[in-house]
Amino acid sequence: MSKVCDITGKRARVGNNVSHANNKxxxxxxxxxxxxxxxxxxxxxxxxxxxxxxxxxxxxxxxxSAVLNKARKNGNVLV
Known part of the structure; x- marks a missing residue:
């Protein structure tokens, strides 16, 4: 199962862990x-x-209802 919001389309982003020694x-x-x-x-x-x-x-x-209609118009909702 993907980690994506059905309404806003938010998904995982990529970044860095930065240590005290500045290792990434x-x-x-x-x-x-x-x-x-x-x-x-x-x-x-x-x-x-x-x-x-x-x-x-x-x-x-x-x-x-209003949020679902807007999300369907944007193509985010699967339902």
């Missing part, structure tokens, strides 16, 4: 993802999405 080794920065179930009253069903905490805040602010 590759590492990955993962998004803060949570698997969450949402109820959509228009479709009268539940859907499960893997969303980042930023997407959760957006859903709380605008509502799940």
């Amino acid at each position: 080794t590759k590492r990955r920065f993962y998004p803060n993802l949570h698997t969450k179930k949402f109820y959509i009253p228009e479709e009268d069903k539940f859907i499960t999405l893997k969303v980042s905490t930023t997407a959760l805040r957006t859903i709380n602010k605008h509502g799940i």
Whole structure:
């Protein structure tokens, strides 16, 4: 299962671990993802999405229906 947000499209980024001696080794920065179930009253069903905490805040602010419509228009949502 990939570590990509279904709403925002956030995915893992690449960076460096930097030691005290300034040695650099590759590492990955993962998004803060949570698997969450949402109820959509228009479709009268539940859907499960893997969303980042930023997407959760957006859903709380605008509502799940508006966020899903915008994400579908951008091509991010798989459902």
